[in-house]
Structures are given as structure tokens and as C-alpha cells.
Amino acid sequence: MTRSNEFAVIGKTTSKTDAIAKVTGDARFATDIYLKNMLWARVMRSTVAHARIISINTEKAKNLDGVKAVLTSADMPDGKYGALVLDMGVFAQDKVRYIGEAVAAVAAVDEKTAARAVELIEVEYEELLAVFDPLEAMQPEAPVIHDDLAAYTTLFERTERAMTGNVNYQSNINTGDIEAGFAAADFIFEDTYEVQKQHPSYMEPNSTVADVDETGRLIIYNTTQRPHINQAILSSLLGIPISKIRVMPCHVGGGFGGKNRTLTEPTAAALALKTRQPVRLTFSHEEEFTSATTRHSGVLKMKTGVKKDGTLIASDVKLYYDCGAYAPTPNAVWLGAISSSGAYKIPNSRVEAFSIYTNKMMGGAFRGYGAPQANFARESQMDRIARELNIDPIELRLKNCLVAGDSLHTGQKLHSVRVKETLEKARDMVAWQSPKLAPNRALGVACGIFACGGFATSSIVKLNMDGTASVATGAMDMGQGLRTVMGQITAEELGISSDDVNVVIGDTDLTPFDVGIFGDRGTHTTGLAVKKAAEDAKIQLLEAAADAMEVDVSALEIKDKKVFDKSSDNRFLHFRELLGGGQYKKGGPIIGKASINPTEQPFDTNIVQGAASKMFSTYTFATHIVETEIDAKTGEVKVIKATAVHDCGTVINPAGLKGQIIGGLTTGLGYALFEDVIIEDGQVKNPSFLECRMPTAVDIPEVEFATVDEFDSRGPFGAKGVGNVSVINMAPAIANAVDAALGVRIKSLPITPGKILQGLEERAN
Amino acid sequence: MILYDFEYERPGSLKEATALLNESGDGARLLAGGTDLMPNMRVEVVTPSLLVSLSGIEPAAPEKRADGSIKIDALTKLSDLVDDELIKSELPMLAEAAHTVAGNQVRVMGTLGGNLCQETRCLYYNQKHDYQFVEPCYKRGGDCCFPFPGNDHNTCWSVYMSDIAPVLIALDATLEILGPDGTREIPMADLFTGDGLNPFTLGAAEIVQAVIVPPLPERFGWGYHKTTVRGGLDFGTAIIVIALQLAEDGETCSWAKIIYGAVGQGPLRPTTTEISMKSAVLDPPLIAVAASQEISPLPHHGFNKGYLRENIRVYTERSLVRAIARARDKS
Numbered sequence A: 001m002t003r004s005n006e007f008a009v010i011g012k013t014t015s016k017t018d019a020i021a022k023v024t025g026d027a028r029f030a031t032d033i034y035l036k037n038m039l040w041a042r043v044m045r046s047t048v049a050h051a052r053i054i055s056i057n058t059e060k061a062k063n064l065d066g067v068k069a070v071l072t073s074a075d076m077p078d079g080k081y082g083a084l085v086l087d088m089g090v091f092a093q094d095k096v097r098y099i100g101e102a103v104a105a106v107a108a109v110d111e112k113t114a115a116r117a118v119e120l121i122e123v124e125y126e127e128l129l130a131v132f133d134p135l136e137a138m139q140p141e142a143p144v145i146h147d148d149l150a151a152y153t154t155l156f157e158r159t160e161r162a163m164t165g166n167v168n169y170q171s172n173i174n175t176g177d178i179e180a181g182f183a184a185a186d187f188i189f190e191d192t193y194e195v196q197k198q199h200p201s202y203m204e205p206n207s208t209v210a211d212v213d214e215t216g217r218l219i220i221y222n223t224t225q226r227p228h229i230n231q232a233i234l235s236s237l238l239g240i241p242i243s244k245i246r247v248m249p250c251h252v253g254g255g256f257g258g259k260n261r262t263l264t265e266p267t268a269a270a271l272a273l274k275t276r277q278p279v280r281l282t283f284s285h286e287e288e289f290t291s292a293t294t295r296h297s298g299v300l301k302m303k304t305g306v307k308k309d310g311t312l313i314a315s316d317v318k319l320y321y322d323c324g325a326y327a328p329t330p331n332a333v334w335l336g337a338i339s340s341s342g343a344y345k346i347p348n349s350r351v352e353a354f355s356i357y358t359n360k361m362m363g364g365a366f367r368g369y370g371a372p373q374a375n376f377a378r379e380s381q382m383d384r385i386a387r388e389l390n391i392d393p394i395e396l397r398l399k400n401c402l403v404a405g406d407s408l409h410t411g412q413k414l415h416s417v418r419v420k421e422t423l424e425k426a427r428d429m430v431a432w433q434s435p436k437l438a439p440n441r442a443l444g445v446a447c448g449i450f451a452c453g454g455f456a457t458s459s460i461v462k463l464n465m466d467g468t469a470s471v472a473t474g475a476m477d478m479g480q481g482l483r484t485v486m487g488q489i490t491a492e493e494l495g496i497s498s499d500d501v502n503v504v505i506g507d508t509d510l511t512p513f514d515v516g517i518f519g520d521r522g523t524h525t526t527g528l529a530v531k532k533a534a535e536d537a538k539i540q541l542l543e544a545a546a547d548a549m550e551v552d553v554s555a556l557e558i559k560d561k562k563v564f565d566k567s568s569d570n571r572f573l574h575f576r577e578l579l580g581g582g583q584y585k586k587g588g589p590i591i592g593k594a595s596i597n598p599t600e601q602p603f604d605t606n607i608v609q610g611a612a613s614k615m616f617s618t619y620t621f622a623t624h625i626v627e628t629e630i631d632a633k634t635g636e637v638k639v640i641k642a643t644a645v646h647d648c649g650t651v652i653n654p655a656g657l658k659g660q661i662i663g664g665l666t667t668g669l670g671y672a673l674f675e676d677v678i679i680e681d682g683q684v685k686n687p688s689f690l691e692c693r694m695p696t697a698v699d700i701p702e703v704e705f706a707t708v709d710e711f712d713s714r715g716p717f718g719a720k721g722v723g724n725v726s727v728i729n730m731a732p733a734i735a736n737a738v739d740a741a742l743g744v745r746i747k748s749l750p751i752t753p754g755k756i757l758q759g760l761e762e763r764a765n
Numbered sequence B: 001m002i003l004y005d006f007e008y009e010r011p012g013s014l015k016e017a018t019a020l021l022n023e024s025g026d027g028a029r030l031l032a033g034g035t036d037l038m039p040n041m042r043v044e045v046v047t048p049s050l051l052v053s054l055s056g057i058e059p060a061a062p063e064k065r066a067d068g069s070i071k072i073d074a075l076t077k078l079s080d081l082v083d084d085e086l087i088k089s090e091l092p093m094l095a096e097a098a099h100t101v102a103g104n105q106v107r108v109m110g111t112l113g114g115n116l117c118q119e120t121r122c123l124y125y126n127q128k129h130d131y132q133f134v135e136p137c138y139k140r141g142g143d144c145c146f147p148f149p150g151n152d153h154n155t156c157w158s159v160y161m162s163d164i165a166p167v168l169i170a171l172d173a174t175l176e177i178l179g180p181d182g183t184r185e186i187p188m189a190d191l192f193t194g195d196g197l198n199p200f201t202l203g204a205a206e207i208v209q210a211v212i213v214p215p216l217p218e219r220f221g222w223g224y225h226k227t228t229v230r231g232g233l234d235f236g237t238a239i240i241v242i243a244l245q246l247a248e249d250g251e252t253c254s255w256a257k258i259i260y261g262a263v264g265q266g267p268l269r270p271t272t273t274e275i276s277m278k279s280a281v282l283d284p285p286l287i288a289v290a291a292s293q294e295i296s297p298l299p300h301h302g303f304n305k306g307y308l309r310e311n312i313r314v315y316t317e318r319s320l321v322r323a324i325a326r327a328r329d330k331s
């Protein structure tokens, strides 16, 4: 693995710090918290997809024995929230916009009473025409879902159609000369792809226990990927200062992007403030599958101009992402726009990406974050091009792929790119000759790019009296292993062992700000802040040692928790001698700190309009090849083996990397073959794990994986990310294998046996 | 979380259990492993006021009787059906079917009797109705049907998804049923009414006590296939079960039974196909023709009729081939 021999701790598998606690059941999750006098909350939800609220009568509910509070939007300050478009209230304000939207909430002495009280709330609606299809919602005559859209606060540069009709966000990319590009093309390929909703399917539902302490501060125990943002949102929604709120996240039972939301916290907090009792709110699984967030569904139109030899010369992409009734994360749409060119150099490129309201549950962040949709379209079409031009699909990709020094179609210059090597290595690992192996067996390949890192973070490293260290960051561990990796980075920098590092995460009283964990930024960006904070602590330690030993700092080096005078082997001080006692009189405790706040605009503003975020510091790449067995009579597809090669920079923890790759491609497998949140007339037909069908252990194919040698100068010890890019290749790779085996091109996900049989029938006719 | 109150009893014998059921009438339900009942109580499509738990009663081990038949206690856990040596060697089709049920956690709780008496299923029925699908459908005592609005009044196309019942029908099994007035025996197939609203013929106080499988004839062959979307933890899209006997020539079919599960309100049986195979020589063209006849699956869980038909046709053909090969193996 990458340069791990230069490191003591980096590149070595250390067991996850929380592994044992999770296996034994000792790890504390939000639903494990029971406080004295705790009340149970329950949300009353809309039964209609689009309606004006005429009246809400809560009298009967309030009068029910055991009910302590009932809240509606009338009881809340007026604010709205959202990541870039502030469009959602804690409860429906004036209108409901999807079935399952929160209208009111109850706190009662037990869950049954709360449930009974919810049934007693009476809402009178004036129903409005609803729209469920994003393309229909784009039409001028479509019902308008947010009447005051133009007046909403937005945190991005508005483009022409943004905040008009049902479009809440638009971004454009315009590189080169699109007309000239297509004019110069020998062939033009045009396809439309459709993608479904996929639920993040974390096992642990959203959950908050809110408490008001004796000083009147609000204490939040929750399950989240972004405690500091929770704190800020609670402050603005409830109208109380940030300092009066402490978010103390518990262990997280899976997030996958879905816990980059603030769903249960405001309701539980408002009820706790109202009743002055602790309040617990946990979503049922039906609520999760109807009222949380899924991956955006949508329609993707892709037109690509190609030279005879396979050189991509022009690309015109339109992305219509259905964000549902509110737009919690248009950033996913922007990431879709970025990844829609694939890992390729296309000189003339135009992308228009839209986030469109419909009367459905929300689309938002989910592992892969806008890229799995775009990459399904790009990589499916690449395979079609290869087949029709009679070029080997891997050759075609190699011919067009980006290399370090190239600019992405956004104008961002890329410094760390090894997609070519991932293609070559994957090709070698499967001994690729041609995709079709036998009548019912085929290989499918896809590669992809993911925007990695960025956004604000910070860290503190405190050296302890016994020579150990404590590192604190506001980032979160949702099971991906952030605690372990931050411990390794701190240990490496300070020359101590991982066991000597105490990692404190999340708690907003104890940790400095981090924006939350998403977009492959934990290891790369938070990790960099941690490294720099440790470096700062190390410098202070050396200065203290120089002072104590009366030598120059340059004469000192660190080994085995000791500071040595390089000129003499037996002249040294133990960390604990430096940190205990003496030094406190002089410099005080040693606390290193660092923050990272990328503000530099990486994109070319002549090329890009409406960038939802401007902070991606680097990009990760991967190639996946699947070996599939396809039953031409039944349309059933089985993935026998997946080969994954990643360009993720330096590997910090090999076991963690393996987990991320297998986990990611399993999510991609479910997206490709099984999963779908089916909505009909605004109602989710299959709100359960049983019917949404994420893959089970027996569905996971044999996985062989590797990394390519890369050191990203902008990451800690050369590291990039891996968690998202591992998701994005499976769907196109499988679609490509199906096409190779049967000559049937499936352009809509999931790839079901029914669609394959239909494709075979159409081909026969 | 079950959000309503109910009573709970844990009798020491099945006799006491029927007595309890008898006393409390319609509001009582048996609780075996609870893997079907508990989820239904959570979503409140079944709301018994009394649960009569069978957890205090030890099932007898499967037993081979003097006449060669095998008697299996209805309280036997599915995981024990999978692992039991007698079942594995004498009734491998039953062991295989039990193994395809759900996943390990469900199989170690779920019982044979509970599997046979599991409620019929439908996407709309098996979920909460707090704010989605609020209007009660026919099966919930209301006046509509969500997936099939065009159906006649009170027609419910919920499907019966047991993996095991079709196998027991193919094996000619009998159920031993205990009621307040003693025991009676019925052929496995007679458990079903064919009505999605009320799928079982059992009386409110009746308990399935045991399953009796007669000895298998010579030159017996079987085929079992369960189509699922993913590899585990899935109910069947369709279940295809074949049992047949070959004549001494190893070519002619003495009789064949074909049972389809998950695509009707109870197991389906294409009898004209069975009749057409009787005394016929089972060569590939005949098998193909047999497999293409008379399949009338109910669309369910998003699978349309055309797809189900095709899937059932292909797997009927393949399962027939397996069954014939197994029968020849035995001759």
C-alpha cells in the first residue's frame, strides 16, 4: 500500500476503537437514553400531498390525560431552514407539500398516550393539485409547490431558473464551444436515463432526547453526522443563542448521508423547552421511509459527440433531480453536475442541472451524493459508445480519462488523478480480454470521479500529563471509523501509539467546529486539521523541551514519547516529565489547534454558474469491474465477483478501507438491482426494510480490491477519501455487463428481471 | 412497538390453549414464534385482545411411525426442520423449503404451525396506516382496495406466502387439528378457503397440532424453487413445487403434482396440467408444454401478471427436469 513503510502508525490496521463496545452492546445510542420524567413525543403527519391548511384543532389532544404539550407551527418562531435553500419549517406552515409532512407534535407521559393524542388532532385541508413528476413540475402550467419561492433565503448564486416555478436550484457548466464540438463530432449519442429513490437504510432510526438542564441550557442527545450544524440550526429555529445549546451525539447506528439532517432535534427540543421535561422522539421505520430523505430520483439526458477514434469531443447534459417537497441538499445536484462528465476530458461541455420540487418525500444526501445518478448515465453511455464504435470499453475509457494537470469541465485544475492506473490495474486483475465470457456470463466495467473534501473544520490536540494526547473535533463517526483514523493521524504526527490517543468527537461543548461528515471529507479534511493541530502541539512541546534542556529546537527530535537531544543519545526528557509539573509554570498546558476553511474558488467563474459549493480540494477516482451471471430466460442477474481499484491516496487504515469499499459497492449493488422507494400518488407503497430491499449478506459478491500508488499533497499524509466513490460504479458496471451478455441496454434503475425480459422481447421483435 | 393493550396467557398444554381460545372468542389469537403476528400487531391490522402463547409447550421431535409416515409437531421451529436428521433424509424437500424462509433470526423463532397459518400479505396491508393509506381496505374492514380498485366489492387479492404449505400439499400431508371438541384431520390443501379476506378454514379455537406426511412412493421425484428479488430475507415472488412418481420404465409419469405459492390467496394447483402429465412420457417437448399451461398468478408486491407467468413457466420446466432426474436416481 501507498508509502506506508515510511510511517509508524499510518497504513497499519488498528482495530476500531469502538468495535468491542458495539459488539457487546455497551455502546450507547440515543434510544438507550432514559432520563427521569422523560416524555414521549410523536409527530402528527399530513395525509394529503398538497393542500392549504385551513385550521388545526389541538384541543382534544391537549385535553387527553397524560398529554403535556401539543405544538404546531403557530407555537414556533417563524424561521425556515435548509442547507442552501431555507424552505422548511419544523412544522408545516400554511401548506402541506407531501404525505408524511410534520404538521404537529405531541409530548405525553408514554408512547401510547402520545399516539392516541396524535389521532385526536383535527386538521382541515383545502386540497390543491399535486405534481409528482419532476419534468411535469418544470412545465409552466404545473402547480406551484412553494408560492413564495423567490423570496426564500438562498445561500448560492441564483441562475436564470433557480427559484422560479418549482425549480429551487440550478447550476450550469459551459466549457469550450458546444456547437463547434458537436459539429466536429463524427458520431452523436443521445440517451435518457431514469433513476429511482434509494433510502439510506441506516438501521437506527432518527432519534433525539432533549433535556433542559438546571441552568436552562438545552441538552440534545441524538444520532447525527453534524452536531455543530444541528446546534446552529436549533439556535436559529428556536431563537436561542448557540451557547445555550449543547449537542452531545451518541453512537450513530448508520448514517450514510441520511443523518446529515436535522429532523427529530427541533421537535424534541421545542417540546422539552415547552414542558421543561426531557422529551424523546424516535421515528418509526414507516416515518423513516416516508418522511426522512432518500437519494434523489430523476431523469438524466445525455448527448455526447465522439470522433471516429473514440475521442470525446462534446457533451450536453441535462440533469433533472427530483428533490421532493423541500430541498435539504441541492449540493447533491451540483455534485451530480460535476460528476456528469465522468472521469473524462471533454473539451466542449455543457451541463444544466436542476433541483425540482414535487409533492413527494425529500431527496437529499446519501452516500455517493448526487454522483451515482450521473455516473450511471455517463458510464452506461460510454459503454454504448464503445460497443457501437467497436472499441474495447476499457480502451475507450483510457483514451479519454483525465490525468494530473488536466482541468475538469468546471475549470478546476486537478493535481491528484490516477484514474488511468485504476483502469489498468482492474483490467489486469480480471485478466480482461473482452466483456463477454460465455453466453450467460459477462464482465461490466465503470470508472468514476468524486469530489472530495473541503468545507470548514477544526481540531484541538491537548497533550496530557502522562505523555498521552487527546484530540477533539466536531466531526462524527457513524461507523466508518473516524475515531480510529483521527487517533492514528494524531499518533503518527506526535510519534506515539494509537492507544495513547484519546479521541473526543461531536460534543459541541468539548469540540471545535466541524461542518459534518459527508462528501469524502472526514479523513481528508478533518484529518488534515487534526494533523495540523498535532503538529502545533508538537512544536510547542519541542519549544518547551528546548527551554528545559537549554538547546535550540533544531537540535531536538522525538522518539518513543521522549524528546532527544540529537547530539547525545542519553540526553532526553520523557513527554511526561515535560508535560507533568514543571512546564505548567511557564507556557501553561500544551494545546495545539488548527482550522481549515477552504475559501479559494477552484472553479472558473466564466465556466460555472450557480456552484452550490466551491470547496472541493481534491478528487477521488475508482474503477470497478463486475462479473455477472445472467439468466436469459428469467432475466435474473447475479453478481459473482466485484473487482475494485481505488485512487484514494495514502491508505491510513487498511481494514477501514476494505470496509468502506465493500460497504460502498454493496450500496451500489442495491441501487443497481433491488432498491426502490416506490411512490404512487404521493404515498410510499413499500415503507419497510423488507420491501425496499437493500442487499443482504448473501447478496454481496466476492470482492477483490486494490489501491493505486498516489500521494495527495493536500491530504493528511497523502490521504484522500473513499466512502462515496465506492458507491458510484456498480449500477453502470452491472448495466454494461447485462448489455454485454444479452445485448439489452437497461437505462432505468433498478435493473429488474422484468425490465430485462421486456428488453429481450423488444430486441426479438 | 405495539401501541395498544392486550392480555397474555401462557398455558401449559394445547388443550388449555383451545379452552382459552374458546372462552374468549374472536378477540384471541395463538402466539407461536410471533414472527408473523407481532409485525401485524405493530401495524394494527390484527389487534387481538388476548394472546395465548404456546411458548410454554415443548414440541415433540419429528417421529417416523409404524406405517412409515412422519409426524411433525406444529410447534417445531423452522430451524429445527432445517437441521433435523430424519427430515433431511426422508423429506429433503421440506428441509429445503424451510431453509428458504426469511433468515436465521426468523427461523429460530418461527414455527411450522405459524408458518402454515401466517396471514396473507399485500404491500398496503403490511404497513401502518397513520397517514398513508388511511382509508381501510376490504381486509381491514373498510370499503376499498388500493392495488386493485377495479375489483368487485370485498374481493381481496392479498397473497399467501408460506414456502412450506405448497410442499406439504405436494407431499399429500394431513393436518391434525385440535379443537374444543377434540381432534380432526384434514388434507393440507383443505386449510385454505381461497378468500383473501379470510384465508383459513380453521375455527377460532382450533389449533394445528401436527403435520403428518405419508411415506413417499418409489421412484418419487421432487423439485422446489423459490423466486426472490434478493438472496435472503425475502418472501417469494413465486414458489414452484413439483412432486411426481415415474412408472417402472423410468420415462412415464404415473402422476405429478404442481403447486404454486405466493401467487394466490392460497396455494394454487394447475390441475389440468397435472392431468395432462398423468401417464405421459416426460420428454423435453412435453415438459415444455406442461410448464406453459394454465398459470394464473395474482399480481402482487409490484410484480405484474405477465412477469410472474413467465417466471413460473421457466421454473416449472426446470423444476420438472430436476424432479424427473431425482426420480430416476431412485430407480
Ligand SMILES: Cc1cc2nc3c(=O)[nH]c(=O)nc-3n(C[C@@H](O)[C@@H](O)[C@H](O)COP(=O)(O)OP(=O)(O)OC[C@H]3O[C@@H](n4cnc5c(N)ncnc54)[C@H](O)[C@@H]3O)c2cc1C
Residues within 6 Å of the ligand: A690, B029, B030, B031, B032, B033, B034, B035, B036, B037, B038, B039, B074, B075, B078, B100, B101, B102, B103, B106, B109, B110, B111, B112, B113, B114, B115, B116, B117, B118, B119, B161, B162, B163, B164, B206, B207, B208, B209, B233, B234, B235, B236
Ligand atoms: C422478515 C421476515 C421474513 C419472512 N420471510 C418469510 C418467508 O420467506 N417465507 C415464509 O413462509 N414466511 C416468512 N416469514 C413469515 C414468518 O413469520 C413465518 O414463516 C413463520 O414461520 C411464522 O411462524 P411463527 O411461529 O412465528 O408464527 P406466529 O407469528 O406466532 O403466528 C402466525 C399466525 O399463525 C397463528 N398460529 C400460530 N401457530 C398456530 C398453530 N399451531 N395453529 C393455528 N394457528 C397458529 C397465529 O395465531 C398467527 O395468526 C417472514 C417473516 C419475517 C418477519
Ligand code: SF4
Residues within 6 Å of the ligand: B121, B122, B123, B124, B125, B137, B138, B139, B140, B144, B145, B146, B147, B148, B155, B156, B157, B158, B196
Ligand atoms: S388486496 Fe386485500 S389487503 Fe390489499 S388493499 Fe386490497 S383488500 Fe386490502
